[in-house]
Amino acid sequence: MNNDPVNTPTEAPVEQARSPFAEAWSMFLRNHAAVAALGVLFLIVLGAIIGPYLYPIDPFEMVWAPFSPPGEEGFLLGTDYLGRDLLAMIINGARVSLLIGLAAAVVSVVIGVTVGALAGFYRGWVEEVLMRITEFFQVLPTLLFSMVIVALFGASLTMITFAIGIVSWTAVARITRSEFLRIRELEYVTASRAAGASPMNLMFGVILPNAMPPIIVQSALMVGSAILFEAGLSFLGLTDPNVVSWGQIIGSNRQYILDAGYTVTIPGLAIFVTVLAISLVGDGLNDALNPKLRQR
Numbered sequence: 027m028n029n030d031p032v033n034t035p036t037e038a039p040v041e042q043a044r045s046p047f048a049e050a051w052s053m054f055l056r057n058h059a060a061v062a063a064l065g066v067l068f069l070i071v072l073g074a075i076i077g078p079y080l081y082p083i084d085p086f087e088m089v090w091a092p093f094s095p096p097g098e099e100g101f102l103l104g105t106d107y108l109g110r111d112l113l114a115m116i117i118n119g120a121r122v123s124l125l126i127g128l129a130a131a132v133v134s135v136v137i138g139v140t141v142g143a144l145a146g147f148y149r150g151w152v153e154e155v156l157m158r159i160t161e162f163f164q165v166l167p168t169l170l171f172s173m174v175i176v177a178l179f180g181a182s183l184t185m186i187t188f189a190i191g192i193v194s195w196t197a198v199a200r201i202t203r204s205e206f207l208r209i210r211e212l213e214y215v216t217a218s219r220a221a222g223a224s225p226m227n228l229m230f231g232v233i234l235p236n237a238m239p240p241i242i243v244q245s246a247l248m249v250g251s252a253i254l255f256e257a258g259l260s261f262l263g264l265t266d267p268n269v270v271s272w273g274q275i276i277g278s279n280r281q282y283i284l285d286a287g288y289t290v291t292i293p294g295l296a297i298f299v300t301v302l303a304i305s306l307v308g309d310g311l312n313d314a315l316n317p318k319l320r321q322r
Contacts, residue, residue: 053314060310063303070300074120083114085270093286106275106289107282115270116296122271123253123297126187127304130252133191135245138198143229145199146206153203160199168193169258176264183266190255198244205237239315243308250304257297272297 055061083089088109089101096104096112103112141160145153175189209215210233218232253272259265260273261280272293279289 050314054310057310057313059306060313063306063310066299067303067307070120070303071124073117074124077117077120081114081117083111085110085115085118087111087114093282093289095286096288096292103292104286104288106279107286112275112289112292115275116272116293119270119272119275119293120296120300122183122269123256123273123300124249126183126190126256126271127249127252129187130190130194130255131245131248133188134195134248134252135198135241137191138195139202139234139241141195142199142202142204143206143234146203147210147225147229147233156199157203160196163193164196166193169255172255172259173262173264176259181259181264181266183269186256186259186264186266187252189259190252194248194251194255198241198248201240201244202237205240206233209233209236240312243312243315246304246308246311250301250308253297253301253304 089111090099090105090109092105092107092109094101094105094109096102098104101111101113103116106112106115141156145156145160171193172189175192176185179185206229210228215228215232218228223232256265256271257273257276260271260277263277265271265274265277267274267278275293276290276297279286283290
């Protein structure tokens with residue numbers, strides 16, 4: 027009797043399909059610059075949240091002589107033209123600058139997605155009217171238009187955020203419209219329409235979730251643009267003097283840039299590093315969420 031073991035064919039292990047989120051995250055992790063930028067951005071956000079508690083100095087308090095250079099008398103970043111601690115102003119200003127960037131991006135995304143979704147879904151005269159409105163806002167000088175809004179309605183934090191958001195939504199609208207034009211003709215949308223789905227359900231329940239990747243990328247980049255926009259308005263003096271932001275620090279010290287350049291350079295570097303980190307994260311998201319780039 028043959029006791030040799032019988033060689034039975036074994037099935038090759040079947041690799042489980044990963045979810046789109048897992049694939050996108052894996053692709054994002056391959057971009058070392060984006061991962062490093064995400065770490066830097068995390069530290070900036072963490073500093074904006076807990077920094078004022080770890081360094082509880084009032085950014086408006088005059089603590090020492092004006093224009094004390096960095097490191098003098100224990101002030102790590104020195105003092106500004108009024109003798110206020112520049113480090114305290116940078117820490118507290120991070121919260122306001124990031125908040126302005128996020129809030130302005132939300133305003134832009136809400137307006138842009140709404141206009142782009144309606145134009146791409148209904149087509150016809152609705153698309154014609156909405157795209158002409160989009161082109162009108164697109165050709166306006168954005169900085170000048172936002173300056174007019176802030177000058178007319180006041181330089182409050184809310185109005186600055188609204189002014190930035192109202193002039194920055196056109197890119198989101200065009201991206202959303204192009205995605206809706208592409209997706210609305212696909213089979214699963216036709217099947218949902220045949221099943222009796224309402225237009226609102228088709229737009230925001232079926233098409234929009236599948237159009238989100240490029241919108242997410244554009245939204246991330248708009249946060250950095252909004253921070254730069256706020257700095258530009260502050261440099262021109264159109265800012266809330268009762269709130270500390272990085273742009274406000276630059277704007278209030280701009281007259282002394284030649285005498286004490288660090289009062290402008292340090293907040294400028296903070297803006298530069300933050301916007302660069304956001305830009306690199308946006309590039310990483312673009313690579314991760316773009317199916318064509320993911321297949322390389």
